[in-house]
Amino acid sequence: MAEKMAVGCTRPGGGPVDETQNLTEKPETDPNSTPKEIKPMIQVGQKAPDFSAPGYQQGKFIDVKLSNYFGKWVLLCLYPGDFTFV
Amino acid sequence: MSIDSVFVHKMWNDNELSKMVDGGVPFPMLSDASGKIGRLYGVFNEEAGVENRGRFIIDPDGIIQGYEVLMPPVGRNFNETIRQLQAFQHVRKSKGTEATPAGWKPGKPTLKPGPDLVGNVWKEWQTKMAFED
Incomplete structure (x- = not known):
């Protein structure tokens, strides 16, 4: 499922697997308008955007790719931060 | 998943969560330090610089069947x-x-x-x- 990750002194970071899944709107025909960045809310029924991210699980640092879990049901939970009480 | 590093995840799990859950958190605790994934999923809170409480149910085909997003102060109903x-x-x-x-x-x-x-x-x-x- 997930590969063991090498740990160095940098802060590991993840990101979208496919950088073309960008959120930039195409320029409008009006020459005076500038391209706007839009942040559409994700839709139910759409494919979950793939990503990879470093993780910690049971004493190990790992590298996790969402699509490696396709074939199972996945609950993806995001939260504000560790030690933030709720 | 949060914007914390995997090192902070380790500290949180080992020093606090493992006292609430026997054996600690069983599933991967992921790091989205740049907020890129949170933005991709539309739950990044730009004002606070953290993820809102987003929860996505993804089926075996990788299709999102449902989601819920809450602001930070209110916890979920599991x-x-x-x-x-x-x-x-x-x-x-x-x-x-x-x-x-x-x-x-x-x-x-x-x-x-x-x-x-x-x-x-x-x-x-x-x-x-x-x-x-």
Whole structure:
């Protein structure tokens, strides 16, 4: 499922697997308008955007790719931060 | 997943969460330090610089079946998440022939949409069932 990750002194970071899944709107025909960045809310029924991210699980640092879990049901939970009480 | 590093995840799990859950957190605690993934999923809180409480149910085909997003101060209801997951799993198992009405839980009757059910849901399902435990 997930590969063991090498740990160095940098802060590991993840990101979208496919950088073309960008959120930039195409320029409008009006020459005076500038391209706007839009942040559409994700839709139910759409494919979950793939990503990879470093993780910690049971004493190990790992590298996790969402699509490696396709074939199972996945609950993806995001939260504000560790030690933030709720 | 949060914007914390994996090192902070380790500290949180080892020093606090493992005192609340035997053996600590069993699933991967992921790091989205740049907020890129949170933005991709539309739950990054730009003002606070953290993720809002986003929760996505993703089926085995990688399709998002449901999501919930809460602002940071209010925690989730995990029973409801599990209920939704069980309902989606039931519907998938029935290959879409069954639907789960409001308040459905495993063991309760489902609805079988079709011409005979039109206008007749009241015979199969009562409003109080939406509020039962």
